[in-house]
Amino acid sequence: MQQIFSFIIKNSNRLLFLLLLGISLSLTIQSHSFHKSKVISSANFLSGGVYERINSFEEYLHLKEQNEELALENANLKSLLFKTKDTLKAPNLDSLKGVLPKDIIVSRVIHNSYNVYENFLTLNSGAKSGVKPDMGVINSLGIVGIIDNVSANYSTVISILNIKSQINAKIKNSDHFGTLNWDGKSTGFVQLIDVPRLASIRKGDTIVTGGQSVIFPENIGIGTIDKIFIPDDKTHYYTINVKLFNDMTNLGYVYIIKSKDNEEIKNLEKLGKDE
Amino acid sequence: MNSIVLGNIFRFVLLLAVQILVFNNMNFWGYVTAFPYILFIILYPVNGNKYGLLVSSFFLGLIMDLFCNSGGVHATACVLLAYIRPSFFKFSFGLSYEYQTVKLNDVLTPERFTFILLSVITHNFTLFLLESFQISFFLDVLLRTLLSTVFTIITCIILIYLIKPNKR
Numbered sequence A: 001m002q003q004i005f006s007f008i009i010k011n012s013n014r015l016l017f018l019l020l021l022g023i024s025l026s027l028t029i030q031s032h033s034f035h036k037s038k039v040i041s042s043a044n045f046l047s048g049g050v051y052e053r054i055n056s057f058e059e060y061l062h063l064k065e066q067n068e069e070l071a072l073e074n075a076n077l078k079s080l081l082f083k084t085k086d087t088l089k090a091p092n093l094d095s096l097k098g099v100l101p102k103d104i105i106v107s108r109v110i111h112n113s114y115n116v117y118e119n120f121l122t123l124n125s126g127a128k129s130g131v132k133p134d135m136g137v138i139n140s141l142g143i144v145g146i147i148d149n150v151s152a153n154y155s156t157v158i159s160i161l162n163i164k165s166q167i168n169a170k171i172k173n174s175d176h177f178g179t180l181n182w183d184g185k186s187t188g189f190v191q192l193i194d195v196p197r198l199a200s201i202r203k204g205d206t207i208v209t210g211g212q213s214v215i216f217p218e219n220i221g222i223g224t225i226d227k228i229f230i231p232d233d234k235t236h237y238y239t240i241n242v243k244l245f246n247d248m249t250n251l252g253y254v255y256i257i258k259s260k261d262n263e264e265i266k267n268l269e270k271l272g273k274d275e
Numbered sequence B: 001m002n003s004i005v006l007g008n009i010f011r012f013v014l015l016l017a018v019q020i021l022v023f024n025n026m027n028f029w030g031y032v033t034a035f036p037y038i039l040f041i042i043l044y045p046v047n048g049n050k051y052g053l054l055v056s057s058f059f060l061g062l063i064m065d066l067f068c069n070s071g072g073v074h075a076t077a078c079v080l081l082a083y084i085r086p087s088f089f090k091f092s093f094g095l096s097y098e099y100q101t102v103k104l105n106d107v108l109t110p111e112r113f114t115f116i117l118l119s120v121i122t123h124n125f126t127l128f129l130l131e132s133f134q135i136s137f138f139l140d141v142l143l144r145t146l147l148s149t150v151f152t153i154i155t156c157i158i159l160i161y162l163i164k165p166n167k168r
Helices: A002-010 A012-032 A045-083 A262-274 B001-020 B035-045 B050-068 B073-093 B110-132 B135-162
Strands: A104-112 A116-125 A136-138 A143-150 A155-162 A167-171 A179-180 A189-196 A206-209 A221-230 A235-245 A252-259
Touching: A002 A012, A002 A235, A012 B050, A012 B073, A116 A143, A116 A252, A179 A235, A189 A221, A189 A262, B001 B035, B001 B050, B035 B050, B035 B073, B035 B110, B035 B135, B050 B073, B073 B110, B110 B135
Parallel strands: none
Antiparallel strands: A104 A116, A104 A252, A116 A155, A136 A143, A136 A252, A143 A155, A167 A179, A167 A206, A179 A189, A189 A235, A206 A221, A221 A235
16 A cells, blocks of 8 residues: 555656646547537637637728628629519528528627638627527638537537538539538638539539538538549549638638528438437 | 746736737748747746646646637647656756756757757647647648747747846
8 A cells, every 4th residue: 555655656747747648638539539529619708708809809900891791792682682573572592592581690700710620610609699519600602611519608610621521512503412521731622522423514613512411501602613633543433622712711700500400300310210 | 936936827828818819810821820838838947846837738738729629739739748848958958957947038058949949849749740630641740840840939039038037
């Protein structure tokens, strides 16, 4: 017994180091495993509060750009209105089909990272505004990411610039699907993989969200095809470099989409698995 | 003794604030960031409490992780650096460093530079290796470590001379 105590006292520094290293390593490994929310995230009152303060100052610097973006979006929506014959009838917006106005939460990006492999955004709305994990986040130009962690007033978003992010996407006006992910290299480009070689695609074609995912409504813009290549001769799939519509390094206001059918579909799929 | 503890707490808060408010927003070429917050571990008194250093480094890293959404990457790198710091002292200043009362915030000598260089490389390499967590990014990790080390050392040396106490 005495020997155990003397061993502990003698090596107390090393033991403390091993303990702390163990804790931090397990936190690291836990954060890298997919489908698990993080223990340590910036959706808490400390970092969320600090980021919101900083952002409320920075916001003024971007007012001009924000206004231009809003005016463009307004013009876009107006043109849709004029195209419909009966201007009194509400337009049937293709990109937001099945989403009622009350299903969209407006939020602001208060912190944005894009220089590491696993990038996250912090938003200034949380559970109090009705945000839940796995909701889609878009802005006027295209998709931004998927909600990860939620606290009372803040939430974190897995950016599309995250090597773990996987989003169902397709080529506009066709039904050839692929999976959108990021290779961790450039902030302006993401990769669409597993597109069948049967698909007739050209450089400059538009990539939009596919209907297979319950997170995003169909036909929300992502980007345009920049480069098409075949990863190796054995596969029958293309890999496509997609140039994003969004400048991910400069994000302001975003919309969080509450999908009505999300839970129903999830429950249904769970039923199928249980049987 | 008390003033040393207070000074350390002050440094802890100040360096974290500077790191989060200023340096986290400065990205050279899109992905190179300087990490001068590890100056807290580098400047911690040589004969100070060992357990205090380990625990405070852990929390220093954890708070960084909180703000960077990076899991436990910064905490691991900081704890590792805090633990092997005495070996780096031994390597750069010779065996009897504990009796010579090493003062880091003074004129930049080769010994002091070696010590800062070793510390920064260790921290940055661990950080980027754990952050990527994939062997396929290894070359990229080395490049990021190299570039970040350069920028971190430059900012560290500038900061040391900015906060250098004038008392003789």
